[in-house]
Amino acid sequence: MTFTEKQTDPTAPMHWRGDMQADYFYPNGVAGDKFFKHLMEKDSFLATKCKKCDKILFPARLYCEDCFEEIPDEDWIEVPAAGTVRLFTVATINAQGKKMEEPKVIAMINIDKTDGAMLGIINTKELKRDFIGVNVKAVFRPKDKREGTLKDILYFEVV
Amino acid sequence: MQHYLKKTNTTEEQCASVVVKNKKNAFANPYADYEAKITIEDVMCSEYLFKPMKRLDISSNVDGAVCFVLADEETARNLGADLIYLSGFGWSSETPWLSTRGMDASYATKAAKMAYKMAGITEPRKEIDIVEVDDRFSYKELQHLEAIGMAKPGEAAKLLEEGELDVKGSLPTNVSGGSLGVGNCLEATGLQKSLEIVTQLRGHAGKRQVPNAKVGIAQAWRGIPSGSGAVAIFGR
Amino acid sequence: MKKEVAVIGAGMTLFRRRLKETGKELSYLAAKMAMEEAGIEKSDIDMVVMGSAPDAFDGIHMKGENLLDGAAGVGKPYVRVFNGGGTGVFGPIAGWWHVASGVADVCLVVCEEKMGSCFPHPQTAFRHIWDPILDRPLNPNLVWLFAMEMNRYMTVYNIKKEDIARVAVKNKRNAVGHPCAQLADPNITIEDVLNSEMMAWPVQRLDISPPSDGAAALIFCNKDKVRQFTDDPISVAGVGWNIDSTMWTNRDLCFPRYVANAAKMAYKMAGITDPPKGIDFAEPYDPFDYKELHHMEGLLLCGKGEAPILTREGVTQRDGNLPICPSGGLLGVGNPIAATMGQKVCEVYWQLAGKAGKRQIPGDPQLGVGQAWGDIMQMATVMALRRG
């Protein structure tokens, strides 16, 4: 079956425009709540140890995704808010696809003393540098301004 | 991309030649929307969006729909269909946590393993005549060829340079033009690739026909939020 | 060639307006409970199905992927299915076909929903279900749709509101025995329902199930291999699904013919020729009280317009001849869209296995039917389970 009728009137409407309006509230979760409450007080991270898989999971979680065992309270550990760059990219466009005024260095950072990593922005002017293997540490908002979200980490800086 | 380039010693130029090949292949595909005659230099000179990824390493979006009708063998015969068998399929997902995920396309390896087992394929490189792998980004074509066992780790770029991935090569890959040439039809990509295999196996591919294609493999991928991949093997 | 399929475990979380757990964590809690009942570990699971309704509720694009680690999907063949409210039974149907086709021996099905994420109200997400060109410019609220269907049903079959309110009373009272229930009420009366706040005539506050967060899980197993888990298996007797035209203003809303089509498909597979006789109890989808009646008729458990009479005569009570929604349904336990698998299929399993505790139907039931319904009044999904 094909549509034999074609629109030939150039003034006929082609599209209907609209948006999707809704705001979202995401509780950080049982593990996330503990992780972010810690972050509001301290300049370090929490991770969880899975004894069965012999792995330190970062960020901290309620369960191990590999063996599916629940993590008991005593296996929560504090780790430094620092790590090593595993991979990075220099982004020149933003989430909307628009050109950014200043390119940003976005890195996948292996967090020290864990088997996990996180994404972070590296605060730097050195856009041509190879950051792989470079040590970085997190820079936080002042403690009284923290809200318990990822935005409490302002950026990472080279140590 | 950075991980793949480092790990396999593949260069940005080699990724660029994937783009050149696929956009050229697309000239022979009437459904393709992004056919172009370009050079490696054109790709290398396009602006960096996310270093090392350049504008032309990324496939552009396209609208489209693909439809398949499946039937059991007897029904299909009665309908007088030109029989193409779905002889194996597989799919697999990795973790959605960026913090713990791997970067070696293990989703594709696992999916292919499941599909090969079902199809009874033990030596994919020898038994499969034509390949359509996901190429939404240029390096992905090379990475996926290796992940599904059609090339050894780090070997794909060499095969590409030797012309083996061309229509007339020993491992014709993304003859349709792939996502880089046809356009990235998002969730319809897997069917676009499957359609190309079926068209080729039926000998209906016209100017881009791969001679004597009897077994073909289609692979699709999605990277966010989890790395997930699916593989389908078709045979005459 | 088709394999027989059995259920070996089920689980569900608390259902509440808002839960602190993330969607992943809820999925984990439900999946873990089902795995505990079955006595299996993650490595015993071959494949995983996730059922979760449209992304707009959780507000996470491609949320099926986001949830997969909580559903034991890491490194496994994993697929998400959804058809709106129909997902609560469609998830299990997908689980069934993974095993029935022979590609998996053990398949875990997890269904999750977090409606508390959407602000100011889950209705805000629901407005995006309407056709953007024809309906959305009129600024519709989803309740309108059900109000209009309810009105049509009441008018065509001359049904009184109090006969519909009886369903809400029954289900909220049934839910008293359910540990996960959000709106159980042992003392609710018909007057309470009829006097509750008017939302969109004829729908009042207590005619509607509450939006909820929650998750549920089920584990299916190839029946040839079920003996290592149980000597008294519960098997899938039949499955059916059907969808009607999206153009809902082009059909009569008084009878859900798509439910009847889905039911006939499932009954044929199950060898049920005379529906009310071959079926001991049912869990029809009850997001609104009239929907239970509508769906009983669609499931061919009675004639058109007769469901309110059966309800009035007490036939559908837990100790009646044809218990309907013994779990407490969506009206009593809560309505986390896809996760209503907990009432619609997990409950049928627990009842047949004699494990329903305070909610147990007397008389050793042998066959039960779960049904869900979704999209714009067009999708029906049905699963029948039986002992043995």
Next chain:
Amino acid sequence: MAEEKKYEGYPKYAPGTHVSTKDITERKITYTWWEPEVQYAWSLGPAMSRFLQELKAGKIVGKTCNKCDRVIVPPRMFCEYCFGPTGEWVDLKDTGTVETYSISYLDPDARRIEEPILIGVISIDGASPQHGFMHYFGEMKPEELKIGMKVKAVWKPENEREGSITDIKYFKPLKGGEE
């Protein structure tokens, strides 16, 4: 989870932690807030494009399916029942019958409103039975609205129409003898 209360029967426990409005306003739990911004341009396709264009001209049009012998409104390019292409365009009347209705005290975000909205499905005269669309009712009291009553479209003035379903303001009762 260990601290959960055990029940006889299944489910054996009910894991999950309820969050109250107070927990949120007093920030007893941490959470992340997100306001997505997305814009869409939905393709109309030939059938809906013409339908909207005709509404702008003050006319309701439908399309036939000759195989199923029906006159369809809203019009579409294919018949979803026989899956064949639809046939000729048909001018319909701007009158119809109330198929069903509701009186709504809720706005789209489920907030309460004082003046109820009268809403329903109208089968359009000239189309097959039960073929129509959703719209508002006006110039009547809520208690006057009945299933089966005849209604007529009230159009926006020509210069305010923009090719939208809202070019019809609402449907009003059709008085005897009126066309």
